[in-house]
Amino acid sequence: MNSEYRHIVAAVDGSEASEKAFRKALDIVKRNDARLILAHVVDSRTFATAEAYDRTLAERAEEYAKELVDSYVENAKAAGITNLARCVEYGSPKVKIAKDIAGNFGADLIVCGATGMGAVERFLIGSVSESITRYASCDVLVVR
Secondary structure (H helix, E strand, O other), rough: OOOOOOOEEEOOOHOOOOOOOHHHHHHHHHHHHOEEEEEHHHHHHHOOOOHHHOOHHHHHHHHHHHHHHHHHHHHHOOOOOOOOEEEEEEEEHHHHHHHHHHHHHHOOOOEOOOOOOOOHHHHHHHHHHHHHHHHHOOEEEEEE
């Protein structure tokens, strides 16, 4: 059994839990001399209906995502991580992180926070971290 990770996806959304997961991912990346993939998924379902009234929502969500991931990139570089990639996708984080992003980058570990920004959605249809653990084909570390 290989206990080293080579490609680590850190799912980030700006929440406190996401920050903790990011810090844990940095430690694992350093220990394993691995590649860090900073991933954020813009949940396009949340603004699809409202966009009929405000056309700038998609643009603002995209700008926020870019700034968010850029801030994590800067923090990773400040921590000494040089082998990294950024990934901003659109769709459902539950599907994109576990299947598309992890698959596209050949991830062998996904690190995510136990809770994120979507408290109402979590209450109604389940958490993103729960879906990631269910559908990922690689190891998943859920950070509390």
